[in-house]
Amino acid sequence: MYREITHNGKYRYVQSFKDKDGKNRRVSVVKNNKTRATEKEAYEELQEKINKILNPKQEYHNLGYYKEKYLEFKKTTLAYNSYLAYEITLKKINDNEKLENITKIKYDRKLIEMRKDYAPKSIELTCLVFNNFFKFIKKYYAPNFDVTLEFKWSKEEKSTAMQKIKYLQKDEIEGVLKSIKNNTVRSIAILQLHTGLRIGEALALTPNDVDFKNKTISITKTKLNNGEITAPKTISSIRTIEVSDFILQLLLDFISNTEFIFNISYWTILHYLKPLTISSHTFRHTHVALLIEQNIPIKVISERLGHSNINTTLSIYTHVTKSMKANLRDKLDNLSPFIPHK
Known part of the structure; x- marks a missing residue:
């Protein structure tokens, strides 16, 4: 810092510096005198000016602006149902909230409070969704914005979720199938029991997806609830699976001159399954249970199901094996042909 006398007898304090492009620049302030206190004051003001030039304050929009841009971006990359889920989830964020008010602790607490409902x-x-949204903002609009949220299941929540995994025991399957009043719905349920297909994958099947010679089905697409055909849920969902002669015959019986093998809507299927208090996913889970009972390796099951993460398969596997252990305990009581009396 150096000092100059102005034409009217005041003092101009000047500080040189290099900007972000490496160019020499300078800033100045004018003071009435040259005391030590004034010099200190001038120095502090000059440093503040330099800091503002080197680190300009970025003007941020409210979150509503970023939400609109984010959803426009995601609309081209997400399946219809996934896009709707993102859109609904982002409604939990107030459009008028300022970006500078977003903090990790504030939104981690928001997630914890959601446990009530x-x-x-x-x-x-x-x-x-929140983390993907925040990464989008950081990448394209606010490089200094860096918030990553965390949420972990409690032991109690994991246990409760395990109890909700529903599959049919072997002795229940026949009765459930007989209770389905619609033949097409029943046939799709049988297909799921034998293949583990998701309902959208089953509804999207065309004759070209079935290789009768090599006894396989290729899963390359899915039909959404609104009837739209899109790519499967994940990359790993694109797969080719082996099927039995029984399933090939079932599919052959439904093949006609229409585009899809099964000409029925998701909502019709839901209508016939709802009175039985089961969903189409019950048959997919049951397929896993049947394979586990046949001692098929978990990785093979996971690939057959098109799971992107083996943990998804393991959650069903653990539930089924617990049931199998409980069943084993019941059978142990009757294992011996002779139980001596005390």
């Missing part, structure tokens, strides 16, 4: 799986999805 939402299931853990829903909160987990919320955490995922």
Whole structure:
């Protein structure tokens, strides 16, 4: 810092510096005198000016602006149902909230408070969407914005979720199938029991997806609830699976001159399954249980199901094996042909 006398007898304090492009620049302030206190004051003001030039304050929009831009971006990359889930989840964020008010502790607490009204799986999805949204803002609009949220299931929540995994025991399957009043719905349920297909994957099947010679089905697409055909849920969902002669015959019976093998809507299927208090996913889970009972390796099951994460398969596996152990305990009581009396 150096000092100059102005034409009217005051003092101009000047500080040189290099900007972000390496160019020499200078800033100045004018004071009435040259005391030590004034010099200190001038120095502090000059440093503040330099800091503002080197680190200009960025003007941020409210979150509503970023939400609109984010959803525009995601609309081209997400399946219809996934996009709707993202759109609904982001409604939990106030459009008028300022970006500078977003902090990790504030939104981690928001996730914790959701436990009163939402299931853990829903909160987990919320955490995922929020984090993707915040990364989008950081990448394209605010490089200094860096918030990553965390959500972990409690032991109690994991235990409760395990109890909700529903599959049919072997002795229940026949009765459930007989209770389905619609033949097409019943046939799709049988297909799921033998293949583990998701309902959208089954509804999207065309004759070209079935290789009768090599006894396989190729899963390359899915039909959404609104009837739209899109890519499967994940990359790992694109797969080719082996099927039995029985399933090939079942599919052959439904093949006609229409585009899809099964000409029925998701809502019709839901209508016939709802009175039985089961969903189409019950048959997919049951397929896993049947394979586990046949001692098929978990990795093979996971690939057959098109799970992107083996933990998804393991959650069903653990539930089924617990049931198998409980069944074993019951059978142990009757294992011996002779139980001596005391």
